[in-house]
Amino acid sequence: MKFSTLAVHAGQRPDVLTGAVCVPVTLTSTFAMDGIGKLRGEFEYARSDNPSRHALETSIAAIEYGKHALAFASGQAASTAVLDLLQPDDEIVATPNIYGGTYRLFHKVYNKYNIKINVAKDTTPDAIKKALTEKTVLVWGESPSNPLLDLLDIAKTAEHVHNFRNKNGVAPLLVIDNTFPSPAFQNPLLLGADIVTHSCTKYIGGHSDVIAGAVVVNDDAIYEKLKFYQNAAGAVPEPFSCFLLQRGIRTLPLRMKKHEENAYRVAEFLRGNSAVEAAFFPGFTDFPRHDLVKKQMSGLPGMISFKIHGGIDDVKKFFAGLKLIILAESLGGPETLICHPATMTHAALPENERAKIGITDNLIRLSVGIEDADDLVDDLREALIYRSR
Numbered sequence: 399m400k401f402s403t404l405a406v407h408a409g410q411r412p413d414v415l416t417g418a419v420c421v422p423v424t425l426t427s428t429f430a431m432d433g434i435g436k437l438r439g440e441f442e443y444a445r446s447d448n449p450s451r452h453a454l455e456t457s458i459a460a461i462e463y464g465k466h467a468l469a470f471a472s473g474q475a476a477s478t479a480v481l482d483l484l485q486p487d488d489e490i491v492a493t494p495n496i497y498g499g500t501y502r503l504f505h506k507v508y509n510k511y512n513i514k515i516n517v518a519k520d521t522t523p524d525a526i527k528k529a530l531t532e533k534t535v536l537v538w539g540e541s542p543s544n545p546l547l548d549l550l551d552i553a554k555t556a557e558h559v560h561n562f563r564n565k566n567g568v569a570p571l572l573v574i575d576n577t578f579p580s581p582a583f584q585n586p587l588l589l590g591a592d593i594v595t596h597s598c599t600k601y602i603g604g605h606s607d608v609i610a611g612a613v614v615v616n617d618d619a620i621y622e623k624l625k626f627y628q629n630a631a632g633a634v635p636e637p638f639s640c641f642l643l644q645r646g647i648r649t650l651p652l653r654m655k656k657h658e659e660n661a662y663r664v665a666e667f668l669r670g671n672s673a674v675e676a677a678f679f680p681g682f683t684d685f686p687r688h689d690l691v692k693k694q695m696s697g698l699p700g701m702i703s704f705k706i707h708g709g710i711d712d713v714k715k716f717f718a719g720l721k722l723i724i725l726a727e728s729l730g731g732p733e734t735l736i737c738h739p740a741t742m743t744h745a746a747l748p749e750n751e752r753a754k755i756g757i758t759d760n761l762i763r764l765s766v767g768i769e770d771a772d773d774l775v776d777d778l779r780e781a782l783i784y785r786s787r
């Protein structure tokens with residue numbers, strides 16, 4: 399079946415017991431047994447598995463074209479599950495531009511297990527290949543990346559990674575954080591990645607009202623390890639969160655199309671405005687590796703970054719001039735959100751690291767929502783005028 403059909407129906411068939419068209423929110427922590435060792439149904443204890451989460455995991459696996467999905471209490475909990483595949487002294491290769499919280503997890507949590515992070519020189523398969531060492535067990539990438547929207551050739555990177563052998567004689571696993579494009583616009587497993595992670599808080603949930611995450615894989619053995627960890631560590635989403643996510647998934651294809659349409663319009667406006675020093679949007683034909691948009695994606699999410707002329711005070715004044723667009727962390731909701739990566743999403747990076755990857759004080763990130771694009775452009779135009787007053 400095609401994507402939109404899967405988004406509506408996968409894991410969302412009418413309830414067998416009642417005929418309810420929407421998956422019921424099963425609020426129970428535990429399930430009755432008929433005797434020792436005899437489960438009455440499929441479920442035993444809600445942390446291990448429950449009907450609401452099971453349905454959600456079926457949906458997410460289907461829309462990401464993967465065999466197995468596991469849902470977590472946040473995107474960070476999903477990333478942590480993947481990192482649990484590592485042993486002390488293992489190493490990770492990462493692309494330079496990754497989510498600040500992932501950077502923090504690598505550097506401030508996993509460093510105590512002596513897990514080293516080698517950051518590739520840039521976001522190209524060759525730079526990643528050069529960064530691989532005999533201890534590399536995971537390769538971690540984001541495309542488009544957060545916040546500068548760097549594109550990574552996933553198929554080519556998978557080829558390099560899978561041709562490499564570490565000291566255990568095995569190829570490292572390629573992990574792609576697919577939060578930005580969402581499954582509607584990019585499916586890394588189909589491009590050769592081994593593991594896909596999501597912050598479902600963003601486009602999958604899509605309404606700025608739930609925190610959750612997911613991991614999707616094809617390999618049965620990796621799935622079993624992650625499933626064991628999910629139950630053992632217990633960072634699972636509540637049934638009501640699962641319901642909200644499934645409700646979001648049903649309209650994901652529609653929402654993404656509107657985000658994309660608005661993003662093109664807003665990006666063109668920003669690029670043409672004299673107060674804007676630079677605009678970063680993979681849809682620009684002169685954007686670095688723009689060809690990858692056609693090669694590995696079926697559309698672009700509503701993410702744009704831009705630099706305005708001036709420094710932090712100009713950014714503050716510009717933000718103060720916005721009437722519609724909301725200053726807030728996060729992305730992927732119906733409302734347009736704006737943020738300042740240097741002090742918000744990427745504050746976990748030391749200043750010199752931020753500078754190295756282009757996160758300057760005048761960099762602004764925009765998550766373009768699904769409002770009318772005319773109103774968004776008007777708001778931005780007025781605030782840019784206000785800033786220069």
Ligand SMILES: *Cc1c(COP(=O)(O)O)cnc(C)c1O
Pocket residue numbers: 472473474475497499500540544575577578596597598599600609610611
């Ligand atoms: C938000 C985000 C995360 C973390 O997800 P949470 O749900 O906030 O824990 C990870 N990766 C990317 C790209 C994100 O945008």
